[in-house]
Amino acid sequence: MPNKLMLVFFGTDFLFACCGGLLIGFSLMAESAMHASPTIANVAQQLLLKQCPLTGGLVNAIFVFITFLLSLPALFLPQNRGWLRAQGWLVVFCATFTLVLGVAIWFTTLQTRAHLGALWATESPLTQSLLQQKV
Numbered sequence: 001m002p003n004k005l006m007l008v009f010f011g012t013d014f015l016f017a018c019c020g021g022l023l024i025g026f027s028l029m030a031e032s033a034m035h036a037s038p039t040i041a042n043v044a045q046q047l048l049l050k051q052c053p054l055t056g057g058l059v060n061a062i063f064v065f066i067t068f069l070l071s072l073p074a075l076f077l078p079q080n081r082g083w084l085r086a087q088g089w090l091v092v093f094c095a096t097f098t099l100v101l102g103v104a105i106w107f108t109t110l111q112t113r114a115h116l117g118a119l120w121a122t123e124s125p126l127t128q129s130l131l132q133q134k135v
Contacts, residue, residue: 013071020064027057043130051108056101063094
């Protein structure tokens with residue numbers, strides 16, 4: 001029975017690390033897409049990505065990877081529960097950090113319409129023209 005529990009622990013730990021990979025992958029791809037030259041196809045996406053906390057996503061991914069690395073001693077030293085406790089607290093921290101980022105993005109999207117005039121005024125004439133052509 002303990003072998004099955006260890007496999008479940010390893011599987012969920014691996015999925016947790018994969019989620020950290022998704023976080024860092026999205027943040028880096030969005031950052032590169034945001035700095036690309038604007039076209040009709042990506043001008044609205046760039047405008048919305050400028051409002052997202054991409055640095056927070058990178059920091060969250062780093063915390064997830066640190067948590068994953070800290071869980072490896074717990075895998076090899078199953079009698080030492082200190083590593084499991086530390087990993088449990090770090091998982092709670094990562095979940096809370098992810099929740100805070102999600103709520104921040106949600107509130108930002110709720111306020112996008114109210115701040116659209118200010119966003120429009122700060123954009124370059126090329127971006128304004130591309131947005132007019134897209135809409």
